[in-house]
Amino acid sequence: MTVLNRFLLKQPKHTIFQTLRTFSSSYSTSSPQSIKSDGQNVQWVFLGCPGVGKGTYASRLSKLVGVPHIATGDLVRDELSSKGPLSQQLAEIVNQGKLVSDEFIINLLSQRLQAGEAKGESGFILDGFPRTIRQAEILEGVTNIDLVINLKLREEALLAKCLGRRTCSQCGGNYNVACIDFKADDKNPAMYMPPLLPPEECASKLITRSDDTEQVVKERLRIYNEKSRPVEEFYRSRGKLLEFDLPGGIPESWTKLLQVLNLDDHEDKRSAAA
Numbered sequence: 001m002t003v004l005n006r007f008l009l010k011q012p013k014h015t016i017f018q019t020l021r022t023f024s025s026s027y028s029t030s031s032p033q034s035i036k037s038d039g040q041n042v043q044w045v046f047l048g049c050p051g052v053g054k055g056t057y058a059s060r061l062s063k064l065v066g067v068p069h070i071a072t073g074d075l076v077r078d079e080l081s082s083k084g085p086l087s088q089q090l091a092e093i094v095n096q097g098k099l100v101s102d103e104f105i106i107n108l109l110s111q112r113l114q115a116g117e118a119k120g121e122s123g124f125i126l127d128g129f130p131r132t133i134r135q136a137e138i139l140e141g142v143t144n145i146d147l148v149i150n151l152k153l154r155e156e157a158l159l160a161k162c163l164g165r166r167t168c169s170q171c172g173g174n175y176n177v178a179c180i181d182f183k184a185d186d187k188n189p190a191m192y193m194p195p196l197l198p199p200e201e202c203a204s205k206l207i208t209r210s211d212d213t214e215q216v217v218k219e220r221l222r223i224y225n226e227k228s229r230p231v232e233e234f235y236r237s238r239g240k241l242l243e244f245d246l247p248g249g250i251p252e253s254w255t256k257l258l259q260v261l262n263l264d265d266h267e268d269k270r271s272a273a274a
């Protein structure tokens, strides 16, 4: 707890991106007004179930606005390999097969944010945290989150994407053989997500992760939904939740996400990228 306490004492209450806060407090979910971003003090969270592509969008957005993309899984791995102040304690927890507690994760995160602030980082995008309402509550005491982007994908598409994942057993490359091509119906617009096919040399060496079965994927989604709903509600009630329905594959979704966030990807336009 010492790191957390130090962080709480040290952290000024409002180091926040003011425009966005104004936006956040008056925000209602489905039709966002403009967010002005000059990349200053973006303190954002990405929520979304496994397989939705959070990491991809969080990482692209962090490059675009110039803040680090912080994934808690990486924090744990980095601490374990870095011999940092918490690494020995963490190694014990992990070696005993225990779950890393919410407090511990928050300590790691506080440590990371302090180090970033010292280096002049002007914000962050969190990925995979908070996962539970308790984590959200603790996080609220440690730092001020401006905006929470909840990425959502139609369940049939999500399921197909999860079941379509393949890894090359030789080079470790990740691919996806699912081709989603839903026609529009009464409830949903059409949706197209192309497969991510492997190059020829990998095509015959593809393997499926043993836990990517329909039953396991459905159970994973059920557990995620159960835990995440209160977290979504927590931020919704504070006017910070942005619901974002992914319209399709990355190019289409990225463009729409930038529109919703009122951001401009100059580089993307220049390179007309993937």
Ligand SMILES: [Zn+2]
Pocket (backbone or CB within 6 Å): 168, 169, 170, 171, 172, 173, 201, 202, 205
């Ligand atoms: Zn390969």
